[in-house]
Amino acid sequence: MDRIRIKDIALLAGVSTGTVDRVLHNRGNVSEKAKIKVLKALETMDYSPNILASSLAYNKNWRIAVLMPNEIKDPFWNQPKEGILRAFKALKDYGVSIDFYHFHENDIEDFTANSKNILDNNYNAVIIAPIFLNQSLNFLNKCEEKNIPYVEFNTCLDLDAPNLLCYVGQDSYHSGTLGAKLLAFGLSPGEQVMICHLEELVYNSQHLIDKENGFKEYFSNHPSLEIEVFTGHYANPYDHEGLANFFEETLKKAPNIKGIFITTSRVFHAINALKKINRGNLKMVGFDLIEENLKYLESENIDFLINQNPHKQGYLALLNVFNFLARKMTPAKLQFLPLDVVMKENVDYYTDELFDEIPIIL
Amino acid sequence: MDRIRIKDIALLAGVSTGTVDRVLHNRGNVSEKAKIKVLKALETMDYSPNILASSLAYNKNWRIAVLMPNEIKDPFWNQPKEGILRAFKALKDYGVSIDFYHFHENDIEDFTANSKNILDNNYNAVIIAPIFLNQSLNFLNKCEEKNIPYVEFNTCLDLDAPNLLCYVGQDSYHSGTLGAKLLAFGLSPGEQVMICHLEELVYNSQHLIDKENGFKEYFSNHPSLEIEVFTGHYANPYDHEGLANFFEETLKKAPNIKGIFITTSRVFHAINALKKINRGNLKMVGFDLIEENLKYLESENIDFLINQNPHKQGYLALLNVFNFLARKMTPAKLQFLPLDVVMKENVDYYTDELFDEIPIIL
DNA sequence: TAAAAAGCTGTGTGCGAACACAATAAATTC
DNA sequence: GAATTTATTGTGTTCGCACACAGCTTTTTA
Numbered sequence A, B: 001m002d003r004i005r006i007k008d009i010a011l012l013a014g015v016s017t018g019t020v021d022r023v024l025h026n027r028g029n030v031s032e033k034a035k036i037k038v039l040k041a042l043e044t045m046d047y048s049p050n051i052l053a054s055s056l057a058y059n060k061n062w063r064i065a066v067l068m069p070n071e072i073k074d075p076f077w078n079q080p081k082e083g084i085l086r087a088f089k090a091l092k093d094y095g096v097s098i099d100f101y102h103f104h105e106n107d108i109e110d111f112t113a114n115s116k117n118i119l120d121n122n123y124n125a126v127i128i129a130p131i132f133l134n135q136s137l138n139f140l141n142k143c144e145e146k147n148i149p150y151v152e153f154n155t156c157l158d159l160d161a162p163n164l165l166c167y168v169g170q171d172s173y174h175s176g177t178l179g180a181k182l183l184a185f186g187l188s189p190g191e192q193v194m195i196c197h198l199e200e201l202v203y204n205s206q207h208l209i210d211k212e213n214g215f216k217e218y219f220s221n222h223p224s225l226e227i228e229v230f231t232g233h234y235a236n237p238y239d240h241e242g243l244a245n246f247f248e249e250t251l252k253k254a255p256n257i258k259g260i261f262i263t264t265s266r267v268f269h270a271i272n273a274l275k276k277i278n279r280g281n282l283k284m285v286g287f288d289l290i291e292e293n294l295k296y297l298e299s300e301n302i303d304f305l306i307n308q309n310p311h312k313q314g315y316l317a318l319l320n321v322f323n324f325l326a327r328k329m330t331p332a333k334l335q336f337l338p339l340d341v342v343m344k345e346n347v348d349y350y351t352d353e354l355f356d357e358i359p360i361i362l
Numbered sequence C: 001t002a003a004a005a006a007g008c009t010g011t012g013t014g015c016g017a018a019c020a021c022a023a024t025a026a027a028t029t030c
Numbered sequence D: 001g002a003a004t005t006t007a008t009t010g011t012g013t014t015c016g017c018a019c020a021c022a023g024c025t026t027t028t029t030a
Helices: A006-013 A017-024 A032-045 A051-058 A075-094 A108-120 A133-146 A172-186 A206-221 A240-253 A267-276 A291-298 A310-327 A347-351 B006-013 B017-024 B032-045 B051-058 B075-094 B108-120 B133-146 B172-186 B206-221 B240-253 B267-276 B291-298 B310-327 B347-351
Strands: A062-069 A096-103 A125-128 A150-153 A164-169 A192-197 A228-233 A257-262 A283-287 A304-307 A334-336 A340-342 B062-069 B096-103 B125-128 B150-153 B164-169 B192-197 B228-233 B257-262 B283-287 B304-307 B334-336 B340-342
Touching (some): A006 A017, A006 A032, A051 B051, A062 A075, A062 A108, A075 A096, A075 B051, A108 A133, A150 A310, A164 A310, A172 A192, A172 A206, A172 A304, A172 B172, A206 A228, A228 A240, A340 B340, B062 B310, B075 B310, B125 B310, B172 B192, B172 B206, B172 B257, B172 B304, B228 B240, B257 B267, B267 B291, B291 B347, B340 B347
Parallel strands (some): A062 A096, A125 A150, A150 A164, A192 A228, A283 A304, B062 B096, B062 B125, B125 B150, B150 B164, B192 B257
Antiparallel strands (some): A304 A340
């Protein structure tokens, strides 16, 4: 069964390919009579355009700017970047080109300068990790003025902004309930559990607040478990001594704590500290498949890691932009990434990048 | 930064596009001098071919046959089929065409007739679920004779067959250890656990044997857990009365069983039976995101479902065939699919097909 | 009725790569 | 050195679609 081409439709309808093309694209300049003939032919032959030939002929160049932190302060940013690059690899032949504008994660000036450069260069769309609230809003307002569509990832500002195509990011609240469920499954009535932040400025960070809410609400929705929840907070996990003391104190006050939920990738610091005070046997749940954590997953000091698919964030961000620009598809506004439950027994499936070799855009 | 074309290389090298083409494809008929000029130009400009234009110009038709059961006996087969169709949707413009040859799952004649048809029609490649051992081997031998490459999915016969591109399927052994680890996390020393098959002909089915081995070896490798493992087996879960009696008897003999691992998607039958005897509170792990199981995941009667990504099986099978034929890529021989741990709290990410709308082949 | 305008239709070219074939240059033979 | 063969190189066509433009028909206006 060979594929139907515009030429075939034209032949069947008894018109030229130009006329079929005009009908397909609603370009007008077609008589009612011809239009009907073409539509009839289209019905009988179920034509769908060859996307390769179509993209080739369009010969458009979609210029996209990516505004995100560099990886100097936090190597996390490499992952969404890789995702963007993977999508780019698939899309470059479709006319996509991207420019990265990296700013330093604690340099507002740097952010502003980069955002100005983007505005000066007339991009077709922007992908942004809007980590500075006010400066980002300011920049995105300018995008609205210039009618540049954009996708936000990692952090979301105003979901109702007209030119915001979508937000691609993690579902912090549910990652909290997920962590809670996992620990609840492993604990017995009468035992205690702790949610613990190892970050500075916890309550400026919506992510962490959402996780904490999710975690706590799970337990308050399941009173029959009879598990008491404690909240812990230690700002600087690089202070090994201090962290160990912190845990020692806490466990003295609540000796029945049998499981700990660390709200970020810094769970390995907690293990280090707990080992130091001979409490390496607690049930532990944390985030992200970074090297240090994988080591402790292997040694069974960490029971579960929740994988937030940071790689996919970037991948989807670019894909959504492309689909909007080239395919005129409006994406779902809110796109949460899968929360994978990763254990020693299935970690290989999430670290191997089996699919990197697959050169396809459907 | 515009993309580099053959024309650009030719211009830089001071030769014609034909010569560049000959160098790129090792077609010969190029003087040493010209070849060097082209290679130098290629180095400085980092050219990569436009895959759209390339595929369009190749104008090849890759004819692929799929030999698999129909979904009449087991709706499971719909899932890999959907995966194949999804990949097809992405690949059709690259010149791929597929024909499905469905046979009835317990009709060997039907299988043989279909396989004969395939051989008569000279396909470029075959995708097969080789569920009848001898007949499949017979068919695949003919493929070897005719030098037709093929991919096996779901079941694997001889991994060393020369024309077998790869096997795409589930990792049964590790799904067993995964189930074991999950239950082990939820149980306390001194408690008991059961692995239970709700199928006929268990020990003819390598999948089930592997799962059982994985499950048991987990516990024998972790003696410090002090958990005793029982094995159960009830052939016909549609006999509700009988199944309930079976569980009642078993739990009478081993009253400390606190968790059950059902080795297939039939875990919902176990819940039904256990509820009948007022033991719906056991910790339960099973397989597959089918409707009945999702209901019990929601109601928290099932704690974990292991998702074997049957959809991806089909997707990858076709993709690997295409990459081999069109891109001359040799795939990894053994491709196990991710084993996702699915819970009430993250089930949405695995059932929503967010990605169906994404028209991409990287 | 002729001229101008508007409506409609078909043909031709380009997108970038693949490949056939013609054209040229170099090497071989007599 | 001319004729022939062989090696090398350039040009032209094709893939299916998008779009520009020319040509034709019909309608409107003077």
